[in-house]
Amino acid sequence: NAGVTQTPKFQVLKTGQSMTLQCAQDMNHNSMYWYRQDPGMGLRLIYYSASEGTTDKGEVPNGYNVSRLNKREFSLRLESAAPSQTSVYFCASSRHSGSGANVLTFGAGSRLTVL
Amino acid sequence: QKEVEQDPGPLSVPEGAIVSLNCTYSNSAFQYFMWYRQYSRKGPELLMYTYSSGNKEDGRFTAQVDKSSKYISLFIRDSQPSDSATYLCAMSATAGANSKLTFGKGITLSVRP
Numbered sequence: 001n002a003g004v005t006q007t008p009k010f011q012v013l014k015t016g017q018s019m020t021l022q023c024a025q026d027m028n029h030n031s032m033y034w035y036r037q038d039p040g041m042g043l044r045l046i047y048y049s050a051s052e053g054t055t056d057k058g059e060v061p062n063g064y065n066v067s068r069l070n071k072r073e074f075s076l077r078l079e080s081a082a083p084s085q086t087s088v089y090f091c092a093s094s095r096h097s098g099s100g101a102n103v104l105t106f107g108a109g110s111r112l113t114v115l
Numbered sequence: 116q117k118e119v120e121q122d123p124g125p126l127s128v129p130e131g132a133i134v135s136l137n138c139t140y141s142n143s144a145f146q147y148f149m150w151y152r153q154y155s156r157k158g159p160e161l162l163m164y165t166y167s168s169g170n171k172e173d174g175r176f177t178a179q180v181d182k183s184s185k186y187i188s189l190f191i192r193d194s195q196p197s198d199s200a201t202y203l204c205a206m207s208a209t210a211g212a213n214s215k216l217t218f219g220k221g222i223t224l225s226v227r228p
Contacts, residue, residue, distance in 0.1 A: 041220065090159070101210065107158050
């Protein structure tokens with residue numbers, strides 16, 4: 001049972017290049033999320049998908065696009081990378097506990113450096 | 116004032132110590148409270164969650180919520196070197212997939228053998 005799998009684990013880009021971060025979960029979760037984590041800033045939500053076929057902006061969506069390809073897969077695209085997008089990106093998916101808390105399962109992260 | 120404040124740390128304690136990690140928040144609508152643990156170069160993993168006020172215990176870990184003071188704590192008893200990690204608090208006002216989780220910035224704990 002792999003949980004949440006992200007690829008690639010590491011990537012170096014030049015300013016202006018594009019790339020897609022891939023995420024897949026095998027837990028049959030309905031909801032999926034993309035976060036970025038920066039020193040001193042904590043985890044910030046970029047985009048999320050509450051269910052297959054829907055996507056919504058989070059706290060810091062500018063410069064990113066997402067695609068919910070199917071129930072398992074949720075990709076994050078940087079169309080024209082900027083140095084400010086240097087970060088560690090985490091994909092997550094969620095189940096709902098009996099109390100209703102939105103409990104997230106995270107992937108291992110993708111470290112992106114934009115030169 | 117940020118919605119969720121967490122002591123920035125880092126925190127270093129000897130093995131066997133009792134550790135107290137804390138977060139304060141400003142949004143009185145928060146009612147779901149979570150603690151995530153993140154090992155170096157890994158993703159966060161859920162440690163504990165509580166609903167509304169009160170205490171919850173799981174082995175050496177106790178989560179405490181005081182809604183009147185807008186203050187949550189995570190206590191670790193008999194701390195072990197394997198507890199060395201970054202701990203993030205998270206909270207939300209509503210339930211379900213659309214609920215917005217607000218994270219603290221995390222505190223890094225080091226337990227010295």
